[in-house]
Amino acid sequence: MMIGKHRPHRLRNGVIGLIALLVGLVPATTAVTARADVPEDSGATATARARVAADVLMGSYEPVKAWFPSSWWNSAVALQTIGDYMQRTGDRRYLPQLDNTFEKDKGVFPPGYLSGDPLLGNFTSRAIDDSEWWGLTWIQAYDLTGDRKYLDMAVTIAEFVNDYWDDTCGGGVWWNGERTYKNAVTNGLWIRLTAELHNRIDGDTQWLKKSRAGWDWLMDSGMINSDGLVNDGLNDDCTSNGQTVYSYNQGLAIGAGLELWRATGDDQLLATSRRLADAALTSSELTTDGILTESCDVADRSCDDNGKQFKGIFMRYVMDLADTTHADRYEAFVQRQADSIWTTDRDAADRLGERWAGGAGDGEHPNAFDWRTQASALSALIAAVPEPAPTRSLAATMDPAQPVVMPAATGATRIKINLGVSGTAAGKRPMQVTADVTGPKGWQITPKSSSVALRTDGSRTPAYGSIAVDVTVPADAADGHHTVRATVTADPRLTFTAEADVLVAHSIDFDTGTAAEDPWLYDADGSQSSGPQNRFADGNSYFVYRFPLPADTKAATAKLTIDNEYTVQAGPDGTDWTTVLKETEQIHDGQNKATHEIDLAPYLGTDKAVYLKVSDSFPDDGWGGRLSHLSVDITGAG
The missing domain is CATH 2.60.120.260 (Galactose-binding domain-like)
Structure with a gap:
């Protein structure tokens, strides 16, 4: 099969730039406060936010097993999200991790090693949708690198999945190897996967035929209800089960229609994707006060490890729709999600939570912060980065070496905080960054003002620098969370604010x-x-x-x-x-x-x-x- 250069217009290859990972963030607390950067340059700020969140996410990547621990399909989506980040910003630092996963995890593995299920090789298992997630991840790796091995793997995965399409319920792909359930996620993935293959393989007809058949089947399945929302799957009698509308099912249907539209030019497909998106953006089942909300996001419920990542999948395909149509309502929705996450659903260690509108929840159902919620929210931040991404950006993080202080009866306690600064610039002149640091009343900060020069090289690979900050905590500091804040600036008109949370405790x-x-x-x-x-x-x-x-x-x-x-x-x-x-x-x-x-x-x-x-x-x-x-x-x- 000949591999060609036919790609969707929004996809671009870039120069691979690799630098050592200079991030080592230790989560300090999940205390979240409403904070905002000064967006003198909104595009640069969006890029910086995405970079900070991507670096935090990759801090959870486990290089020996080459995954994000304890979740197989979630790892595929997290890596695809990092691929979106690299594609969107031009920052290619994480290509080695993609390849590490490809080379280490393509074999056969027993149950429990990388998944609860045995892995059959080539990223396939009895969980058919899990296999499809990996197929999409490797197509993205191909788009980023042009390396044929990734596209070949996606073809292998698609051929495996194709064996689970049959005439039961008039067509469709089974959700599992036991062939017990046909549902929206597996078939939305199938349409997108096969359409993406067609759009990258010269002279293809077979994958386009399968994608068309999958789309026709999904539209006729009854899973899309009268409100334009996608229910979860089919009953044994092949009727829609009317189960929960999950954001990822809605997003995959949008994305499936978009990719098939690119393959065919059929405007009805684009119109359907718009209709599905409009239904989601106006539905109380998927949004609350304009913020995307999963059914498990509410204060008296908790999302499981699957549900934590659903909203990011929706945002990936809404980003695609916004890029394609440039419709104000989609671009405004994207920006609203990104701003809400950054100002209300981010802790002092720059971890991003499950509840994008913020809120701690009740005592039994706290807002969750882990690598899955990080990957999900990162998709919203990526979507807010303009195309093309700005060549200049400035970001900062604060990492307390000792995030907890337990004062003695007398005498102050000294701790160190590393202020990390990163930036990109169009030219090769060093970026001069100034930093101003403030702390609670009575705390001594040294230095309060300082500067660092970032050796940017004109590429979109960020240059990193750091400033050591000494903080003296008085013995009489009150118990509770205290904020140390740094504002970094660089000309022209780049500003970013970072915070560190220090807990003072006597017990x-x-x-x-x-x-x-x-x-x-x-x-x-x-x-x-x-x-x-x-x-x-x-x-x-x-x-x-x-x-x-x-x-x-x-x-x-x-x-x-x-x-x-x-x-x-x-x-x-x-x-x-x-x-x-x-x-x-x-x-x-x-x-x-x-x-x-x-x-x-x-x-x-x-x-x-x-x-x-x-x-x-x-x-x-x-x-x-x-x-x-x-x-x-x-x-x-x-």
């Missing part, structure tokens, strides 16, 4: 899976949390807490409520460990749940910090340590 007592846990979580590794009182580490995953106890600490005792197959270790530096608790029986049902006490005094570092690490005592069976609650009793503190 340690939290449920896992809540915002109260986050400041203490030093290294989440591949651990997971599905809600309050639930953080677990299976297999070779683990999680580490850092407790910077007061300088006058005499003794300390940790109390952990934990179950299943746990190993708990303590140490003074996050490197050297002593096992202090271990479950020696293989327990999968939590029947050993109990509260244990650990004397921390032997493990206090010279700075009075102590680290606790939880892992899996039987890593081969996948029922690792699950921690519910942790507290520390401190003796000798003021």
